[in-house]
Amino acid sequence: MLLRTGAIGANFVDTKLRRGPAAGPLFQRPLPGKVTGDVVGTVEAAGLGVDHGLIGQRVAALSEDAFAEYVVADARWLAPVPDGVDLGVASMLPMGAPVALRALRTGRLVAGETVLIHSAAGGIGHLAVQLARLLGAGKVIAAVGSPTKFDFVRSFGADAAVDYSADDWPERVREAAPEGVDLVLDSVGGGILRQSLDLLAPFGRVVVYGAAGNELLDVPVASLFALKTVAGFSLLAWRTAAPEQARAEMTELADHAASGRLRTAVHARFPLAEAPAVHRLIEERSHLGRILVLP
Incomplete structure (x- = not known):
């Protein structure tokens, strides 16, 4: 799926991955690397074998290359974003x-x-x-x-x-x-x-x-x-071991978000051009809730 990005939820783990060997054995990825994130966006295009009825739908997805105006996401793990759910909560639905x-x-x-x-x-x-x-x-x-x-x-x-x-x-x-x-x-x-x-x-x-x-x-x-x-x-590991149950729980969580039972706080919003400032804030460990990046 090709998504047009509306917002990106930044994740703590990327501050570790960015450091390479200095981050320790749990956080190793080849460098130079890409920054992951939870993307909230609109489906622009669908690949072969994917439901084209999703085009135009608002969804959220964990992306391996998230800090961009357009991202490619795995259609199997798109999280539905109900009408009225704000960007902060929506960014929490995929991960x-x-x-x-x-x-x-x-x-x-x-x-x-x-x-x-x-x-x-x-x-x-x-x-x-x-x-x-x-x-x-x-x-x-x-x-x-x-x-x-x-x-x-x-x-x-x-x-x-x-x-x-x-x-x-x-x-x-x-x-x-x-x-x-x-x-x-x-x-x-x-x-x-x-x-x-x-x-x-x-x-x-x-x-x-x-x-x-x-x-x-x-x-x-x-x-x-x-x-x-x-x-x-x-x-x-959970998605691999029990994919149907994992999908059902994503729908369950979307229902909680739609009803207001699940909330989040957005600590700060940054433009995409200021993405390095996002990691600096996360590393200070002083923020509360979510940090969003807006393209």
């Missing part, structure tokens, strides 16, 4: 929202359980806070990198907020959840993951879907004997 939803379901969230979400003020994290609520979580604890982000995550439904850059953050979680945490979503890794295992209640689960901290950690197996589980999640 951010599916990751947040499936990470929660990989963790087998049960209504009434307590969920701890790391990086909860980020693009995926603030969606996970909302989706945990929609799936019936009894308590949502948002872990963020600064107390200045507490009000932000509470505005999206978090019951409590902790600063995981502070040494005592596990104690703050224990105060909010004295009986332990049932499910943790982690995209940081390293010491944060290790400490999260200690916070789990019996039968608690951690779902790891990233390692933004660059620190790879061998999971201490002995810590799992206390009826604890660690699972990994990748959107690409």
Whole structure:
């Protein structure tokens, strides 16, 4: 599919990929490379075997070469953008929202359980806070990198907020959840993951879907004997293993967006010509929600 770009949602992972070997073994791509992103646009042309009825439709797609006025996208993974859905929410439908939803379901969230979400003020994290609520979580604890982000995550439904850059953050979680945490979503890794295992209640689960901290950690197996589980999640692996279910969840998320049950905050908008400024802002780790690039 050829899309005429209306907006591009910038992603944290590209700030890592851009660095090449300096970013560590998890973030290796040949350089020079291309910048990925979540493109919201209009279908201009369709290839062979693709439904030409999609031409003229407003859609969103994760693109491997996103920072352009026109992009080519895989027709199998176009996200429908319902009428009235703004650019910020639309940009979350191809990647951010599916990751947040499936990470929660990989963790087998049960209504009434307590969920701890790391990086909860980020693009995926603030969606996970909302989706945990929609799936019936009894308590949502948002872990963020600064107390200045507490009000932000509470505005999206978090019951409590902790600063995981502070040494005592596990104690703050224990105060909010004295009986332990049932499910943790982690995209940081390293010491944060290790400490999260200690916070789990019996039968608690951690779902790891990233390692933004660059620190790879061998999971201490002995810590799992206390009826604890660690699972990994990748959107690409999920789409390969269960494509029909992955497609159905994209439609489900579009319905949440159309109804207003799923919201996002747009921290800043940049013209395409100022794309380098986008990465500088992301690397400062001070933004809240989404950053959009407009062609």
